[in-house]
Amino acid sequence: MHSFTEENYLKVIYHLSQADTGTVQTNAIANGMNTKAASVTDMLKKLSDKKLIDYIKYQGVTLTEKGRAAAIKVIRKHRLWEVFLVDKLKFRWDEVHDIAEELEHINSPVLVERLDDFLGFPKRDPHGDPIPDKDGNFEPSENVHLHHMTSGKSGIIIGVSEHSSPFLIHLEKLGLTIGVPLTVLEITDYDGSVELMVGTQRINVSRKVAEHILIKL
Amino acid sequence: MHSFTEENYLKVIYHLSQADTGTVQTNAIANGMNTKAASVTDMLKKLSDKKLIDYIKYQGVTLTEKGRAAAIKVIRKHRLWEVFLVDKLKFRWDEVHDIAEELEHINSPVLVERLDDFLGFPKRDPHGDPIPDKDGNFEPSENVHLHHMTSGKSGIIIGVSEHSSPFLIHLEKLGLTIGVPLTVLEITDYDGSVELMVGTQRINVSRKVAEHILIKL
DNA sequence: TAATAGTTTTAGATAAATCTAAAAATTTTT
DNA sequence: AAAAATTTTTAGATTTATCTAAAACTATTA
Known part of the structure; x- marks a missing residue:
């Protein structure tokens, strides 16, 4: 499995790719992770070795299919937990992000599927973002x-x-x-x-x- | 807050104290943590510096009040999550331990209280162990x-x-x-x-x- | 009580993730 | 297209948690 940190990098790279369509820059990642460019470079090498990103020095990165799938898994978990927190535990939608940031790294595939079932297979999280299904598919927002x-x-x-x-x-x-x-x-x-x-x-x-x-x- | 690892040490020391009443030995902890005695010694120094345990070289350790309270908080979370997994997500009682080992480290006091409420303030987890309330009190098992x-x-x-x-x-x-x-x-x-x-x-x-x-x- | 066995600690390394400061590459400006 | 500005990478440290091997301590037993 991937470490918490690796998962966070993949998630940030995924979100930045969505916004930008092109390759993602080192500094953009450093920003999104609250860390320094030098640390990002180190991690990019590691993610590249693991074939999770395509990385060319000085040229930025894109996610590989493997990397994209991993990122989407984390996003799926994040959004399902947000639904849980709001629908079941009565949190307000503005309170759930930080807690979901922690819960998204819990590593149990069965748990995710059971949770999805328990919540009634929701299609959107409390912020209106689409929730990927267990195969990683989701309705892109129009x-x-x-x-x-x-x-x-x-x-x-x-x-x-x-x-x-x-x-x-x-x-x-x-x-x-x-x-x-x-x-x-x-x-x-x-x-x-x-x-x-x-x-x-x-x-x-x-x-x-x-x-x-x-x-x- | 304490790191995942620190929390795990406190939890193991707490459980061993319960079984033993006396001080807890380095080797016993190493056993319980699946690690080596040398690693335990390193961590004991750290926990001692943080006033979570009373530690005398070669003489074993006991939890301080602060350490006991921290351990009980983790145990409370562990057992509440187990109830959630069995009662709400329909896991069997023999499947929940490992997942709860991860969930117990989620760090949000509000979340724990909301979860407790959501579950109906259960007194026992699926294995029959008592669940400490938010002040750390519980009915000791007779x-x-x-x-x-x-x-x-x-x-x-x-x-x-x-x-x-x-x-x-x-x-x-x-x-x-x-x-x-x-x-x-x-x-x-x-x-x-x-x-x-x-x-x-x-x-x-x-x-x-x-x-x-x-x-x- | 001296030898042996067992436990615990120290010393020195390693791996993951981070940092600062300096060097290298790229991009922008003139 | 050279100079300046910006971005990215490298080099070398640091922190946390771990390890092995050796040394130090404690307990057992003969």
Whole structure:
């Protein structure tokens, strides 16, 4: 099996690949891991030796199929545990990330399948992210960030692309939580803020906030 | 917080203290941890520096109050997770030990309390061992090992003092599981084996097996 | 009580993951 | 395309937990 640290590297590389499509840079990984570039280089060599990444010196990395599969396994576990924490243990969706970061490394394939069953094979985690099934397949999100929508369009809040507590608490206060349906009234020219209809309420969110809200059309 | 390894040492020392009452020897710990005496000595110094154990060279160790509290926290988590695995995820009682060994190190006080609540504040784990409450208090077992019982006495199987899979599977086959009431018919002089009445069945178990079955009188 | 056996500790190494500082490679700017 | 800026890698340490082999201590036994 892979160590906790290796799993964390794979996960970060996976997420960065998603955002970027190209190869992932050493510094980007160092950022995402809260570590230094030199440490990343060391680990990249190790992951490369294990055939989990394709790595060319100075050129960045991509995950191999093996590496991608390993990353997706960790992500599957992370998201299932988040569902458990929110649905069963009554945590708020903004409290679960850090605990799931620990639980995702528990190493028991049976446990994961039993947990999935116990939770009713959920398709999305509490932040709206898709949960890979046991073969690693998932419905890729056809989502749009709120600031990219146009007047008159409707959708459902399906997730966020920032997970910090202050941000999630702010959303909670505005009533902008997962599953909430909304309609865009106007994208303000002046400051890019978005005017929304949520139920019977008219709400304005700044561009900065809109950039991190994902809408399923 | 304490590292996984430190927590495991504390747990082993706690269990050995229970069995022995006196101080715990280096070799006994090495045995319990599947490691070597030299490694144990290194760790004992560290735990001693952290005031988790009282340690005198060549004289063995005892847990300090701080160390005992830390050990009991780990044991509480271990046993709660075992209840979760058996009650909610439908594992058999002989399958849960190893997974709980991993889950016991998840570090989130809130999580433990929520889990306890979710499970209905259980008092015993699936092996019949008491679960410490959030203050570390628990009903000490007034249990007797089966081989120490006398003819005619009755009791309920409340636990086992060995947790290996082969042993637990053997018990399962004999129908000797937690909560089963039984009566001792005879302790055989010749080989120390125990003749039992379990329901309408007459069962004979070897002394070796009897030594690891705990009975609540 | 002296010799032997057994246990525990020290000394010195190793492996994993990290770091700082300096060198090498790449990219950007002029 | 040379100079400057940035990124990445190497070299050499550090920390944690482990190990083997040898030394030191304790307990047993003759």
